Amino acid sequence: MILKKCLKGSCGAKVYVKKAKLKLHGTQEDSLWAKWVNVVKLKGKSIWQVQMENSDTWFDKWSSIGSLDRVVNRRDKYQARLSDDLKVAQIIQNNSWIWHDEWKIKYPSLFSINVHVLQDNEDDVCWLSNDGSISRYQTSKAWVNLRENKPKVSWYHVIWxxxxxxxxxxxxxxxxxNRLVTQDKLQKWYPNLQLKCVLCDLEVDSHKHLFYSCAYSSAIWGMVNRKLLFxxxxxxxxxxxxxxxxYPYSKNIWNVINRIVIAAMVYYVWQERNYRIFKGRKRSELELKGIIEQFVRFKLLTLKVKGSQAVEKAAKMWELSWVNLKFQVSNGQSLL
Ligand SMILES: [Zn+2]
Incomplete structure (x- = not known):
């Protein structure tokens, strides 16, 4: 039978079955949902005995109008003697649907569905995208369809x-x-806490303070940004x-270095703040600046670059040389 069972979100039979399997192995075996899946979907069978080639007439989304269970009411199904476990193959006879003639007025949409050609092939499980296209299931497509879509922010290419x-x-x-748990947030929750930035010991730390009005991070930033052409x-x-x-995103070496340095600065300043609070470890401005620069140099060594004045300048500024499309450590130097 050429017929495609389409899954949208988690409404498809296969998804139900997989979820049931997970639940049944978990701690919620007695949940109403797990029982429902056992009775209605698995019908008492082992999950491994459930066949996908028999599409349910009423519950699977095999047609252009979606699940027929939402179209036809139970009383009419009962009066027409059409059972709940009716398969799609059973509602086609002589290349036409077996619906009662009086349903033409009550359920005209049923008659708008093209009659499927029955063959011996197995059914195929497909993914019905939000835009209505049907394709083979891929996790990436499912993720795009299920996630909340928001407009791109202007800074995304500076970070990612x-x-x-x-x-x-x-x-x-x-x-x-503004999502880091900084001291200014803690003080709102615990107003009696006396807190001070562990980097400068002058005021409560906050996003604005740490990046970079704090004397400690400001000193590091002042040293590191000398190595930016920008x-x-x-x-x-x-x-x-x-x-x-x-600035539009480009592969220009200085665009890349700017982004790498800024992210590294933020990461290591936040790390230093946490080290001091939670581990009692302390590194001076000069030490942290050295760590950041070391990281950037290691990172540059992994890049493939094209010969240009910008690349030469970058190599000189970061004390590297570049040969054969790669940065290399300059002669006589060591990164360790
Ligand atoms: Zn500070």
Whole structure:
């Protein structure tokens, strides 16, 4: 039979069956839902005995009008002596549907469905996308359909780009959205707490303070940004992000270095703050600046580059040389 069972969200039979299997192995074996799946979907059979080639007339989304259970009411099904477990193959006779003639007026949409050609092939499980297209199931397609769609933010390419380091990008993403648990937030929950930034010991830490009005991070930023060709970067992360967001994404080496350095700065400053609070470890501004620079140099070594003045300048500024489309450590130097 040429027939496609289409799954939308988690409404398809296969998905139900898989979920039931998971639930039945979990702690909710007695839940009403698990019982319902056992009775209605599995019908007392082992999950391994459930065949996909028999599409349910009423519950599977095999037609252009969706699940027929939502179209035809139970009383009419009962009076027409059409059972709940009727298969699609059973409602086609002599190349036409077996619906009663009086249903033409009551359920005209049933008669708008094209009659399927029955063959001996097995049914195929497909994915019905939000845009109405039908294709083979892929997790990536399901994710795109199920996720909440929001417009792109202007700063996404400053954080997410091919050469980005995921853990750095993640922390920067949290910072941009004001999601880190900083002391100013803690004080709102615990007003009697006496807190001070562990980096400068001057005031309560906050996103604005840590990146980079804090004397500690400001000193590091002042040292690190000398190695950026990009002149005129403000001493404030929010303004830096606004500025970089205005530049179109490109593979220009300095565009990449700017992004790598900013994400690394944010990551290591946040790490240092947490080390001091939770591990009692302390690194000086100079030490942290060295760690950030070391990281950036290692990162640059992994890049494939094309020969250009910009690349030569970058190699010189970061004390690397470049040969055969790769950055290399300059002679006599060590990164360790
Ligand atoms: Zn501070």
């Amino acid at each position: 780009f091919k050469q980005a380091t995921p853990k750095h990008a993640f922390v920067l993403w949290l910072v941009i959205q 002149k005129g970067l403000p001493n404030d992360l929010q303004r830096i992000m606004v500025m970089l967001s205005g």
